[in-house]
Amino acid sequence: MPVVAFYSKDSNFELQNEWENRLKIYYPSINLVPLLSDQAEKAITALLWKAPLQRVKKLNNLKALISLGQGVDHILRDNIIDDDIPVVKIVDPFMAKSMSHWVIMSVLNFIRDTFGYYDQQKNKVYKPRKEINFTTFKIAIYGIGSIGSVVAKDLKQLGFKVEGWARTQKQISGINCHYGKNKFKYLLNACDIHVCLLPLTSETNNIFNNSSFQMMKYGSCFINAGRGEQVVEEHLIKYCKSGHITSAILDVYRTEPLPANSNLWEQKNINIWPHVAAETNPETAAKQISNAIKFIENGKTPPNTIERKLGY
Numbered sequence: 001m002p003v004v005a006f007y008s009k010d011s012n013f014e015l016q017n018e019w020e021n022r023l024k025i026y027y028p029s030i031n032l033v034p035l036l037s038d039q040a041e042k043a044i045t046a047l048l049w050k051a052p053l054q055r056v057k058k059l060n061n062l063k064a065l066i067s068l069g070q071g072v073d074h075i076l077r078d079n080i081i082d083d084d085i086p087v088v089k090i091v092d093p094f095m096a097k098s099m100s101h102w103v104i105m106s107v108l109n110f111i112r113d114t115f116g117y118y119d120q121q122k123n124k125v126y127k128p129r130k131e132i133n134f135t136t137f138k139i140a141i142y143g144i145g146s147i148g149s150v151v152a153k154d155l156k157q158l159g160f161k162v163e164g165w166a167r168t169q170k171q172i173s174g175i176n177c178h179y180g181k182n183k184f185k186y187l188l189n190a191c192d193i194h195v196c197l198l199p200l201t202s203e204t205n206n207i208f209n210n211s212s213f214q215m216m217k218y219g220s221c222f223i224n225a226g227r228g229e230q231v232v233e234e235h236l237i238k239y240c241k242s243g244h245i246t247s248a249i250l251d252v253y254r255t256e257p258l259p260a261n262s263n264l265w266e267q268k269n270i271n272i273w274p275h276v277a278a279e280t281n282p283e284t285a286a287k288q289i290s291n292a293i294k295f296i297e298n299g300k301t302p303p304n305t306i307e308r309k310l311g312y
C-alpha cells in the first residue's frame, strides 16, 4: 500500500480526498496522508503544491517529489530540497489547452478592446471604437515548451503572426522559434503583444523590467501567465501609467494571493486574474501522477522528471 504524503493549498482535506479518489482509479491501493501528519513519515513519494519545505525535508523515506502543477519553482525555492531528490512535474495536454484558451481570450480582449466597450456600456455610449488591424500584429510567446508551443500553434491557427522564444533552439512547425539574449531583445522590439509563459529560473527572474518594457513598442500589450517573479511589478505599473504598455493582463504575482495594498489593483489598464489560467485538473492529471508513483515505487525515474540544473 503506497503511502503518499499530500499537501496543497493549506492542506485541504476535501482536495486530498478528491485526488485520492482520482488516483485510486489507476492505482487502487494508493493511500494519501497529510504531509503534516505522523503517517507521512512512511511516505516514499510526496504530492505537493506550495508545501512547507522544511517539513518535506525531514521525511527520511522520500524517494521523489511530484509537483501538483506544471511549475516546480515552489519545490526548488531557496534550495531547501536536496539536489539528488528527483522532482516530477505534470505535463497535461488539457492544461495546455486551458492556457491556450486563456491567452487567446486575453489577446482577443486586447484586439477587440473589450474593456473599452465595457466602459462605454456603463455610460450608455453606443459608438464603434478604433479597430486594431491584427494582420500587421506580431505576437511573441516567451516559453515555448509543452504549454507555450500549444498556445503558439493555436494563435497561428487563428491567423496571427506568432514568434516564439526559449532558452534553447526549438522546432515548431509554422512558428519562428528564437533563443538567446539578443533574440529576446529582438522580439521585445519587433512584437506588439508579449505573452510570458516561462518557467521561473534564475535566468527568468525579473526578466520583464524597465529595460525590457522600454524595448517594447509604444502601445504594446503584456500578458503574464508564467510566474510573478519574472516581472518587476513597479516597473510594469510605471509603463502602464505612461501608456507605453496599453494593456497588461496578469494571472500571476510576486506575492499570491495578490495583497489588497498592491498597486497593481489600482491601475486601470491592468487586468487581474487570480492564478487560474491553467489550473491543475485532478481528472486529467491523475493517470500520469499514479504512473509516476508506480515508477518511484519500482525505483525508476518517472517521465517528466525535471532537470535539476535547469530548474524545470
Ligand code: GLV
Pocket: 068, 069, 070, 071, 072, 278, 279, 280
Ligand atoms: C500553475 O501555475 C502550474 O504551475 O501548474
